[in-house]
Amino acid sequence: MSSDTTDSTRFVRRIPEGEDRERLTCNDCGFIAYENPKIVVGSVVDVAGQVLLCRRAIEPRRGFWTIPAGYMELGETVEEGAVREAREEACADLALDGVLAIYSIARIGQVQILFRARLASPGFAAGPESLEVRLFDWADIPWDDLAFPSVHWVLRAWREAGPGPLGAPRGNPPVDRRGTTPLEAAL
Template sequence: MWTPHRYKFCPSCGAAVDYRVPADDNRERAVCSACEAIHYENPINVVGTLPFWEQGDQVQVLLCRRAIEPRHGFWTLPAGFLELGETSAQGAQRETDEEAGAQIELLPLYCLMNVVPVGQIHLYYRARLLSTEFKPGPETLEARLFHEHELPWDELAFRTVRETLRRFFEDRRLGRPYALHCADIS
């Protein structure tokens, strides 16, 4: 979650920081009053998948019911914060494993959504399920497949989940190839 002005003390030397515009800059930054280090705050990335199970012309998608805050009890696509040391694709695969215990074949990036109010970019990859057995981890109450008409639209955890699902079923209905969707969530 984007918490502006989250620095009170310098993580390098422990002295107090001031928020001011450094020389050669045009934005307020956390500047250390002692060592003068500048500490930047930038948007972070959430990575996940849209796992689906296809049989003939029927498709079901995998959702996880959250066992953690925020949005405890609401349904989400498997997703979480991208970590240092991994690519966005690896992170999406890791989250799918951690939250759903689902076996997938990762497909191309499907949605890139800027969520400016919380300082996040959400990246969702399509993913073909290789099995319908799931082993949800401790962050998930329940993982199950949904047909489009069963989707819990009013109990989805995040706007980007809804927007990603909406586009997926629309692309299918129109017989469109699955190209990247970019969107801004305000």
């Protein structure tokens, strides 16, 4: 191969020896570039029975409401990631109560680990990834304007869990055990 070969031409999809599915594999040395799900961490923030939601300032789903959440960074724990995301999106300092839900979203290759949380210090504001941040009573949650199916799921899980001790984390709803239903069909 010539020295000007790019990585994109050196890697091909094939089933390597000892594997059971196609992998992105280097044609030169056989290195396998594993493509694994991304981990999303976030929190349902409870403030005196209201929930903190952020209106997204970025794509995907700009202008729609979500909980403070995002991709984990290397070198942080899931707890640290959830706290960081709330600070970035809602300028909020959180105290985590525990894991509320774990969702598998196979359609987009995500695992979501979502906490129940409360404010550790007063105050919140829109961060650079949010157009606005607000508290909502249950009856006022903008259900038709929520960004993702898992936001619907976790808000319902938060409501069902109530303020007491958390039991086992919730999982995908029975109608979408693998997280394959797009938003429009999930509503």
